[in-house]
């Protein structure tokens with residue numbers, strides 16, 4: 001399977017600015033985004049188990065558009081202990097504030113609350129392309145590691161046997177050689 005670290009070119013998740021009601025009520029749109037490549041991130045590959053699902057909710061706040069991106073996806077990646085294929089569910093929820101004048105944001109309350117990125121959109125644009133933000137919501141929520149189960153016993157360090165299946169019989173604890181000498185003396 002190919003790997004990608006950027007969203008596919010086919011993804012088009014534009015929100016038409018004219019569709020967002022001026023009275024402050026929310027406009028929402030959902031996207032089902034197919035991904036036929038693994039995402040390369042954290043030095044490993046996340047294989048999509050199904051299309052990425054994104055919900056965008058946009059509303060006017062003081063002449064700007066506040067967009068909430070909710071992203072749901074499922075990926076498989078190797079268990080960090082035993083390497084078994086492990087399925088993980090991703091949930092991302094980010095908010096962005098788009099200034100529609102094309103100007104860089106000045107200091108204001110919305111920007112100051114810390115968890116909203118303020119992004120200038122050129123005044124002549126009729127659409128806000130949300131793909132980069134959906135991708136961001138996805139990547140920021142990919143787990144660095146996955147466990148097939150909380151109690152995964154992992155692989156034997158000596159023979160590589162999957163200890164979840166059974167005991168391979170290797171003695172993994174390295175006995176201290178000085179203790180071995182003492183034991184010999186006592187016998």
Ligand SMILES: [Zn+2]
Nearest residue numbers: 079082148152
């Ligand atoms: Zn495991």
Ligand SMILES: [Zn+2]
Nearest residue numbers: 156159168170
């Ligand atoms: Zn072993």
